[in-house]
Amino acid sequence: MEETNDTQIFSEDIINLVIARLETIPPNIEMSIGNEGSFSIDELKERVKNQDNIGKKMIEMQLAYLRSLGNLPTQELQNAPATN
Amino acid sequence: MLLLLTRPRYDRPTHYLFYWAGLFIDEAKKKGVKVIDLDKGKSKKKKFHSYLAKQPIDTVIVNGHGNQKAVAGEDNEIILSTEDGAELLKDKTIFVRACDAGTILGKEIMKNGARGFIGYIQPFMFLIDKNSFNKPLEDELAAPVLECSNQVGISLIKGKSATEAQQDSLDKYAETIDKYSSSEATNSFLLPILLWNRTSQVCYQQQ
Numbered sequence: 001m002e003e004t005n006d007t008q009i010f011s012e013d014i015i016n017l018v019i020a021r022l023e024t025i026p027p028n029i030e031m032s033i034g035n036e037g038s039f040s041i042d043e044l045k046e047r048v049k050n051q052d053n054i055g056k057k058m059i060e061m062q063l064a065y066l067r068s069l070g071n072l073p074t075q076e077l078q079n080a081p082a083t084n
Numbered sequence: 085m086l087l088l089l090t091r092p093r094y095d096r097p098t099h100y101l102f103y104w105a106g107l108f109i110d111e112a113k114k115k116g117v118k119v120i121d122l123d124k125g126k127s128k129k130k131k132f133h134s135y136l137a138k139q140p141i142d143t144v145i146v147n148g149h150g151n152q153k154a155v156a157g158e159d160n161e162i163i164l165s166t167e168d169g170a171e172l173l174k175d176k177t178i179f180v181r182a183c184d185a186g187t188i189l190g191k192e193i194m195k196n197g198a199r200g201f202i203g204y205i206q207p208f209m210f211l212i213d214k215n216s217f218n219k220p221l222e223d224e225l226a227a228p229v230l231e232c233s234n235q236v237g238i239s240l241i242k243g244k245s246a247t248e249a250q251q252d253s254l255d256k257y258a259e260t261i262d263k264y265s266s267s268e269a270t271n272s273f274l275l276p277i278l279l280w281n282r283t284s285q286v287c288y289q290q291q
Contacts, residue, residue: 024273028214029225031277032097034183034207035149035160057207064283065276 010051010059018062019045033057085117087241088141092127092148092158096212101147101181103220104230108145108237117241127157132164136172143177145237150182150203153189166192173198177246179236183207186286194288200246202236202253206284209277228264228274229281232257236285250287257282 022045025031030038036054039047047055089109093102102123112119120135122128127148135141146164149156154165163169164180166189174197180190186203193201210230216223235256239249261278264271 021273021276025211030096030212030214031209032100032212033209034097035151035156036207038096038212061209061276061280065279068279 008056010056014059014063015048015051017066018048018059021062022048022058085115085142085241085243086140087112087117087119088132088135088139088144089119089121089123090127090132090146090148090157090163091121091123092156093124094159096217098148099217100210100212100220100223100226100230104226104234105145105147105181105237107221107234108241111238111241115241115243122157125158127163129157129161129163129169132157133169133172136169136176141176143240144173144179145240146178146180146182148182150180150185150189152184152187153192155180155182155185155189165189170196175199177201177240179203179240179246179249181208181233181236186284190286190288194290198290200287200289202246202250202285202287204281204284205286206280208233208284209280211274211277225271225274228260229277232260232278233281233285246287246289250285253285254282257285 022041025041027041030040031044032038033054044058048058089105091102091105092098109119109121120139122131146155149160154162157163170193173193176198177200178193178198180203183204184206186205190201190203211225213223213225220226232253235253236249239252257278261275263269264274
């Protein structure tokens, strides 16, 4: 798994991208992050803006997902038509 | 088979894990597997160590908060760490559903002769729908992650090895990720969380 460096500072574009993705989660939802506790989406957005440890985990998670989009889901591969 | 299960319950994450780990007891009953259930206040180091030392336990499933070197029971009391208790897991298979314990604690447990270990090398994350807080098993947003994670325990209870249980769980993650990737799927915001936990779940097994 790709990991962020504790001292790494992300660009404003990345921060805005991650915040936009967090905004797709309904507001009545919390995210449980192990022994760090449970966080509302607004709290997570603040953490991302502040780039603290929790915020960086959110950034790491969303970026890992976006990078994975280059890999087709197996269902699509299974449903793909034969080429000949 | 004899299963030792810890299910503390003292905050929101452990409240959810308490109920979802309760499904292991149902599965164990179906399979005729005996369970020692250290729930809530029973999930303490003294009891945990005592059962491990005195009972012929094959499989251990620990739910709770953790870090790279330790995992906690009720009220965040450390029940297992690299310094205390890893030797009690010799010849056993253990699933630790807690943050980060796969990094150092899992390897130490294997060094001490465990048969197999499954755990996480990053924080274990899931969503909680506040409207479902009193019925965690009916929380449709927590379920996708917790069902995939639960597959580890269910496969172990069925007598599978750590490697096989890990594969069953990873297959379930892949199936669930496919489901939420379809163009008709709602709640696609679950995908990064599913991928995160899938990638963070590690397995070690004796050769």
